[in-house]
Amino acid sequence: MTSRRQVHLAAHFPGVNNTTVWTDPRSGSQIDFASFAHLARTAERGRFDFFFLAEGLRLRELKGRIHDLDVLGRPEALTVLSALAAVTDRLGLAGTVNATFNEPYELARRLSTLDHLSDGRAAWNVVTTSDAFTGENFRRGGYLDRADRYERAAEFVRLSRELWDSWKPDAILAYQSEGRFLRQDAIGAVEHRGTHFSIEGRFTLPRSPQGRPVIIQAGDSGEGREFAAAHADVIFTGHGSLEDGKRFYADVKGRLAKYGREPHQLKIMPGVTFALGDTEEEAAENAAAIRRHQVGPQTAIAFLEQVWGRDMSAYDPDGPLPDVGPDLSEGVSQGRVAIKDRGAVAAKWRAMAEEKNLTIRELVIEVTGRQTFIGTPRTVARLIDEHVREEAADGFILVPHLTPGGLDEFVDRVVPLLQERGVFRTDYTGATLREHLELS
Known part of the structure; x- marks a missing residue:
């Protein structure tokens, strides 16, 4: 009998964006450690692979105004x-750290320290930026072109791995058995002269229980896909639908061979959301309510301004789209991923609003809908299994709409059904994150 493809699950701490419903009385702090601990412990109780934290290096602005909470x-x-x-024992711990505004030796040391403190559960989500606005908080500013940022990131990852691998696996045993001085060959010297970095020296930490931290990459561009195929252990994407997921999965997995890698060596895990109910109708109602809370009046206008490039604060968010066209002369949003071809996006939005008779707020809700899986727990378990079985994903990174208790219902009601289907672990069988992800 052929074994079922196993589902991998991770939990994303919601953070600051319009995924989170801040008006819900159950919504808590995203600074208090208790919030992080609650979500992490829930994920570990659900036997998830890892807990995932995003990063923000500057407060985002819209025409000089801070928004997005x-x-x-x-x-x-x-x-x-x-x-x-x-406060956790088995759960992987993944952090987003920018490869544009950090240095390899220092970051490799911090990540290795986390890997040792957690007994081999650390992961690094590699992100880059060519955004001069974010760069103003750093000495180098926004000096990197889009292509150059991936070149720097690739050199950064290669050098970090060289540092992590520079200690021989038995170096500590040699130290313990031979006295207070390590053999000269126990720790290799790292000498690197590259386009972006120049290093000569020895790393301060031995290899961790999992060898080195897991590498995650988030991105969908051609450059991002190629970077993931060459360097990543996990790719975090935005493809939630079955057909889009299958196309992305086939494309990225098909790039691995040129780097001498096998398909199982890169896990594809889209970020997804969910809305549950005791019936399909109740789940749909819950999803609609969540979407309406995610897009309040101010948020609706802010989204419109990002596309229109104009001050739209005078317009009623519960009224129709204005007759005025977009100002395409310059962008108005800073600290965000730029919207490509705002004119085409505006035309698409207008056509949708006219066809469905949508207000500004209803339109923004329509185009920013966040709930990927909607249904009863049994329906959601079936859909998740289907996506993995049909090779649209290897698993999912769940982004709940509440901080910090938004994952509780999924763990209590959906995870047991995945276990019942034989596609998700009932207990951890390994100790390290690499073991959880079945990475060789």
Whole structure:
């Protein structure tokens, strides 16, 4: 009998964006450690592979105004994860750290420290930026072109791995058995002269229980896909539908052979959301209510302004789209991924609004709908299994709409059904994140 493809699951801390419903009385702090601990412990109770933290290096602005509730704060990821290592036992701990505004030796050391503190559960989500607005918080500013940022990131990852691998696996045993001085060949010297980095020296930490941290990459561009195929262990994508997922899956997995890699060596895990109900109708109602709370009046106008490039604050969010066309002369949003071809997006939005008779807010809800899986727990379990079985994904990174208790219902009601289907672990069989992800 052929074994069923196993589902991999991770939990994303919601953070500051319009996924989170802040008006819900159950919504808590995203700074208090208790919030991080609650979500991480829930994910571990559900036998998830890892807990995932995003990063924000500058508060995002729209025409000089801070929005998106960024004022709630964005703690530094590796500090939070180091604290979580003490209150979890098996759960992987993944942090987003920017490869444009950090240095390899220092970051490799911080990640290796987390890997040792957690007994081999650390992961690094590699992100880049060519955004000069974000770069103003750093010495180098936004000096990197889009293509150059991936070149720097690739060199960064290669050098980090060289540092992590520079200690021989038995170096500590040699030290313990031979006295206070390590053999000269126990720790290799790292000498690197590259386009972006120049290093000569020895790393300060031995290899961790999993060898080195897991590498995650988030992105959908051709450059991002190629970077993931060459360097990543996990790719975090935005493809939630079955057909889009299958196309993305086939494309990225098909790139691995040129780098001497096998398909199982890269896990594809889209970020997804969910809305549950005791019936399909109740789940649909819950999803609609969540979407309406995610897109309040101010958020609806802010989204419109990102596309129109104009001050739209005078317009009623519950009224029709204005007759005025978009100003395409310059962007108005800073600290975000730029919207490509705003004119085409505006035309598409207008056609949709006219066809469905949508208000501004209803339109934004329509185009930013977040619930990927909607239904009873049994329906959602079936859909998740189907996506993995049909090779649209290897698993999913769940982004709940509530901080910190939004994952509880999924763990209590959906995970047991996945286990019942024989596609998700009933207990951890390994100790490290690499073992959870079945990475060789």
